[in-house]
Amino acid sequence: MSFILRDATLSDIPVITGIYRESVLNGVASYEMTPPGEAEMASRFSVITGKGYPYIAAIDTDGVLLGYAYASAFRTRTAYRFMVEDSIYLAPEARGRGVGKALLSELILRCTDLGFRQMVAVIGGAHPASVAVHRAAGFEHGGLMKGTGFKHGRWLDTIIMQLALGEGLTSDPEPGLYPDTLYRS
Template sequence: MPISLRDAFPSDLPAITTIYRESVLNGVASYELVPPEQDEMAARFSAITGQGYPYIAAIDEGGNLLGYAYASAFRTRPAYRWMVEDSIYLGPEARGRGIGRLLLTELIQRCSDLGFRQMAAVIGGAHPASIALHRALGFEETGRLKATGYKHGRWLDTMIMQRALGEGAASDPDASTYPGTLFKA
């Protein structure tokens, strides 16, 4: 079944909330223990998209949202403004079908096109499938934080991975082209 990617819209929030809820309850990608309600997910969506970061939806032929990915500020101090953090969530029926790869590939391209220079992946539970996906798309392991979260009756590590975007550190960024609104006066 063909998959298409497009910008996520506020009308996608019920499906996004459902996917995230399942991930919070059953997975280790998020260290949240109680799934947020749709109004909280809407506030998060607005905060991310309102600052100019990409938020992408993966849709099947029938118009069903199978997964989503977004970039957001890695940290909010101004020197970090050229670095983004990726987040990817898939519904159970979408896992293992290459949809995560499609979403991350598109997210990398959009962030590169926007002028960001680095992308970090903060992988909860040091999840092997997420590590493999990021490694396949050029991310390198830059650190592991041990026993950072306790969920589902066990301690979880957090893997930090990173990849350069565009020219990376090979040149200085042009502050006049910064895409987000987080650091603009």
């Protein structure tokens, strides 16, 4: 499958909303039960990109959006400012074709370039494909939380995986790097 990666834009929101809707209704990656509409998805997009986090789209050669990925704050307390959480969602026809791996790889590069030091994946439903793509990217198992959600008539576990970015925790962050501007308390 041939595709390119580019920054997602507000004009992508209708397709992004559809991809996320399918995931909410049929999958376990999101613990939301009711899919949000376009206005809510546009608001979420604006909050994430407005804070300077990367939001990436994968587009096939026909211009069809296959999936998207973004980084966002893991937590909003200031001490967490060098850690991001990744999110990846794919259209059903894009799954198992390297799109998720490419999106994650690009997200890792962009977050490293922005000065973040840790990336965490919070994998709902302990989804095997998501675990595999994160493991292939170098993420390590950080923990298992049993029975964190109840969806589709069953209890779901959540797996936490973590990847050090750049120098990770081997050095102090330099003052003035990008994440310092995200949170002020």
